[in-house]
Amino acid sequence: MPATPVRLEDDALALPRLTRRGALFGAAALLSPLVPRIGSAAAAPTPVPAAATATAVSTGLVRLDSNENPYGPSPAARRAILASVVDAPRYADKSVVDLTHALAARDGFDPAQVVVGSGSGELLTVAGLLAAEGGTGGELVASHPTFEDLPRFAAKMGVTTRWIPPDADHRHDLGAMLAAVGPRTRLVYVCNPNNPTGTALPHAALAAFIRAVPRDVLVLVDEAYIDLVDADDVASVVPMVHDCPNLVVLRTFSKIHGLAGLRIGYSVAGPELSARIENKLTTYPNSTGMQAAIASLGDHEFITTTRTALIADRRRVEAAIDALGRPRAKSQGNFVFFDTGMPHKAFFERLLAQQIKIGRHFDRYDTWARITIGTRPEVDRLLAALPGALRA
Ligand SMILES: Cc1ncc(COP(=O)(O)O)c(C=O)c1O
Numbered sequence: 364m365p366a367t368p369v370r371l372e373d374d375a376l377a378l379p380r381l382t383r384r385g386a387l388f389g390a391a392a393l394l395s396p397l398v399p400r401i402g403s404a405a406a407a408p409t410p411v412p413a414a415a416t417a418t419a420v421s422t423g424l425v426r427l428d429s430n431e432n433p434y435g436p437s438p439a440a441r442r443a444i445l446a447s448v449v450d451a452p453r454y455a456d457k458s459v460v461d462l463t464h465a466l467a468a469r470d471g472f473d474p475a476q477v478v479v480g481s482g483s484g485e486l487l488t489v490a491g492l493l494a495a496e497g498g499t500g501g502e503l504v505a506s507h508p509t510f511e512d513l514p515r516f517a518a519k520m521g522v523t524t525r526w527i528p529p530d531a532d533h534r535h536d537l538g539a540m541l542a543a544v545g546p547r548t549r550l551v552y553v554c555n556p557n558n559p560t561g562t563a564l565p566h567a568a569l570a571a572f573i574r575a576v577p578r579d580v581l582v583l584v585d586e587a588y589i590d591l592v593d594a595d596d597v598a599s600v601v602p603m604v605h606d607c608p609n610l611v612v613l614r615t616f617s618k619i620h621g622l623a624g625l626r627i628g629y630s631v632a633g634p635e636l637s638a639r640i641e642n643k644l645t646t647y648p649n650s651t652g653m654q655a656a657i658a659s660l661g662d663h664e665f666i667t668t669t670r671t672a673l674i675a676d677r678r679r680v681e682a683a684i685d686a687l688g689r690p691r692a693k694s695q696g697n698f699v700f701f702d703t704g705m706p707h708k709a710f711f712e713r714l715l716a717q718q719i720k721i722g723r724h725f726d727r728y729d730t731w732a733r734i735t736i737g738t739r740p741e742v743d744r745l746l747a748a749l750p751g752a753l754r755a
Pocket residue numbers: 429430481482483484485510554557558585587588614615616617623626627628
């Protein structure tokens with residue numbers, strides 16, 4: 364039977380009518396971000412909220428569940444998003460070239476070493492495809508718990524993961540991971556800082572590990588949260604791609620740049636590995652996201668103030684957890700991971716009853732919770748709710 368044609372005026376399909384007032388309000392909202400402003404030298408930076416942009420605040424639900432950056436996008440990125448509308452009818456070839464060159468120029472690479480994807484999530488999928496080359500039976504080595512997109516996708520491709528427990532400080536156990544590399548290993552996944560623990564590896568140890576992995580095994584270092592690091596001994600391994608042909612580093616515009624919904628990430632690797640990555644891309648990034656990313660790269664004030672605010676609030680949350688006597692991991696990301704002392708579900712529901720949504724349950728960490736650092740007022744609400752939620 365032929366499908367009933369859908370009439371454009373059907374309610375379900377009708378677009379909201381764009382009035383002039385609505386358009387003005389929408390544009391004003393886009394252009395007035397929750398930019399955290401640095402106050403006096405002594406005082407902590409004070410975010411200045413613009414209510415129109417703060418969906419989470421205006422609806423009452425504080426979303427501290429997905430490690431997003433609610434201060435974003437930067438003012439420059441907001442302007443670029445609006446301006447990008449004229450390019451919407453076109454495929455985004457030029458934006459790919461522009462963003463690739465901007466990233467390469469910033470970090471001193473040949474553009475052939477940078478591959479832009481639809482979020483770093485797409486590039487994790489590509490890594491799964493690379494690990495699957497050579498047929499089923501291959502292995503991936505990863506720490507547990509970690510960000511699971513790559514192991515999950517690799518499993519669908521017939522690549523099994525050897526999960527390595529973390530060390531006593533909830534960091535990747537690099538010695539045990541190296542020992543787990545064997546003839547079947549195709550890829551080693553290192554998440555630094557790690558999601559969900561937030562822990563980061565000292566640069567010297569990670570660099571030695573990367574050099575020790577055999578050259579026919581890929582090493583993927585996921586640096587989604589590297590911009591939130593404040594530990595002196597932690598640093599990006601991006602410069603190592605110059606002399607480690609089996610190393611690929613992933614970065615994203617979803618975290619410090621606050622562009623998660625626009626899906627832009629990138630990889631940096633040697634030219635040959637980059638060509639293999641590019642060859643396996645599954646889709647094409649969008650022009651609005653890439654133009655926002657280019658603008659955001661140049662908005663140094665936004666990056667600095669956001670980073671300062673998120674790190675200051677991470678410290679406040681960690682101090683509160685310590686004061687409440689709960690064990691925690693040392694976070695270098697925009698989230699904290701700690702032992703609530705009760706089943707995750709119970710703690711999750713206690714905070715949800717106060718309109719605060721936190722991260723999901725992680726296997727083998729049944730009493731632990733991951734909470735994202737939100738805006739200053741959101742963190743204030745969390746800190747007010749924590750003592751009651753943790754009460755036995
Ligand atoms: C460690 C890690 N890598 C990658 C991603 C995916 O980021 P993207 O939005 O770039 O796909 C996330 C998202 O939370 C993450 O935590």
